[in-house]
Amino acid sequence: GDSVTQMEGPVTLSEEAFLTINCTYTATGYPSLFWYVQYPGEGLQLLLKATKADDKGSNKGFEATYRKETTSFHLEKGSVQVSDSAVYFCALSITQGGSEKLVFGKGMKLTVNP
Amino acid sequence: DGGITQSPKYLFRKEGQNVTLSCEQNLNHDAMYWYRQDPGQGLRLIYYSQIVNDFQKGDIAEGYSVSREKKESFPLTVTSAQKNPTAFYLCASSIGAGRGETQYFGPGTRLLVL
Numbered sequence: 001g002d003s004v005t006q007m008e009g010p011v012t013l014s015e016e017a018f019l020t021i022n023c024t025y026t027a028t029g030y031p032s033l034f035w036y037v038q039y040p041g042e043g044l045q046l047l048l049k050a051t052k053a054d055d056k057g058s059n060k061g062f063e064a065t066y067r068k069e070t071t072s073f074h075l076e077k078g079s080v081q082v083s084d085s086a087v088y089f090c091a092l093s094i095t096q097g098g099s100e101k102l103v104f105g106k107g108m109k110l111t112v113n114p
Numbered sequence: 115d116g117g118i119t120q121s122p123k124y125l126f127r128k129e130g131q132n133v134t135l136s137c138e139q140n141l142n143h144d145a146m147y148w149y150r151q152d153p154g155q156g157l158r159l160i161y162y163s164q165i166v167n168d169f170q171k172g173d174i175a176e177g178y179s180v181s182r183e184k185k186e187s188f189p190l191t192v193t194s195a196q197k198n199p200t201a202f203y204l205c206a207s208s209i210g211a212g213r214g215e216t217q218y219f220g221p222g223t224r225l226l227v228l
Contacts, residue, residue, distance in 0.1 A: 008154070032214035043118075043204050043219035044157075051214040089156060099145070099164050099211030101172070104156040 002027045006090040006105035013080055013112050021075040021108050023064075023090035031092040033057075033066055033073040034102070038087040047075075047088070080112045116141045118220035120205050125225045127192065127199060135190045135223045137205035143218075145211045146188035150174060151202040151222075160203075163188055164211045192225060200227050 006023040013019060025031065032051045036044040048057030053068035064075045073090060090105040118139045127133045139146065145164050149157040159172030163182040177196025182188055188207075192199045202224050206217040 034216075036219075043120075043221045044206075045219070046216050049214070049216065093214060095213070099162070099170075100213055100215055101147075101159060101162065102157075102217060104158075106154060106156040 002031070002092065002094045002103050004090050004092055004103055004105035006088075007108050008106055010109040010111065013110065015082055015112055015114050016079045017112075019075070019077040019080045019084075019110070021088055021090075021110075023073045023075065023105060025071050025073065025090075025092050027071075027092055027094060029095070030068075031094055032100075033064075034091040034093070035062070035064055035073070035075050036089045036091060036104075038089065038107070040086070044089065080110075082112050082114055085110060085112045118205060118207055118218060120203075120220040120223050122223060123221070125223055126228050127225060128228050130194045132191055132193050133225070135192070135203055135205075135225070137188045137190065137220060139186055139188075139205075139207045139218075139220075141207055141209075141218065142185070143207035143209050144185070145208045145215070146182065147206040147208075147217060148172075148178075148180065148188070148190045149204045149206065151204060157204065160190065162211075199225055201225060 034049045035047040048059045050057045050066035056065045087107045093100045121136045147162045148160040161180045163169035179191045205220045208215040
């Protein structure tokens with residue numbers, strides 16, 4: 001079935017370090033791909049998305065490119081800040097029962113130290 | 115401000131008791147969703163609704179029930195049949211259930227069993 005596999009962590013980085021969070025997916029058809037972020041004690045917020053192959057989503061210095069050939073959507077940021085400490089979820093949307101539904105990876109906890 | 119509200123923030127359930135989690139949105143969204151989040155397992159879909167007076171089971175619907183009598187409201191009842199209800203519950207909504215639609219999440223309700 002459709003699924004998402006992502007780095008699970010936890011990961012601890014120093015401020016200004018480079019961040020990569022790997023995400024690969026298995027899906028029939030052409031899903032849309034998402035990165036959501038969850039700050040402590042809160043719900044999820046959309047970080048970025050891409051709806052077709054070779055699309056690049058970007059927001060707040062984060063980027064991810066939809067790679068159909070490698071079925072990947074890796075998240076990157078060149079210089080992380082303490083405020084980026086959160087849990088990051090990769091997700092894909094699939095059509096089931098006539099509507100789109102999200103399938104999430106297990107999430108990766110990132111801690112950034114000053 | 116437009117958004118999704120969930121109440122209460124914390125909820126305690128006694129053995130054999132049904133409890134209802136509230137979810138309200140003023141975004142004029144047609145589609146609404148309920149997810150369960152357990153540590154290390156990401157989010158799993160419980161129920162979703164594409165339109166008023168209609169809803170479908172997600173991947174883990176057993177022990178839960180929902181209603182969608184109003185566009186802005188999608189309450190979730192955790193019944194006594196749900197044997198392991200302790201989790202973080204997240205409600206989400208989207209404009210529709212079409213391809214690539216972004217889901218917007220509420221702040222969540224943490225349910226604990228006494």
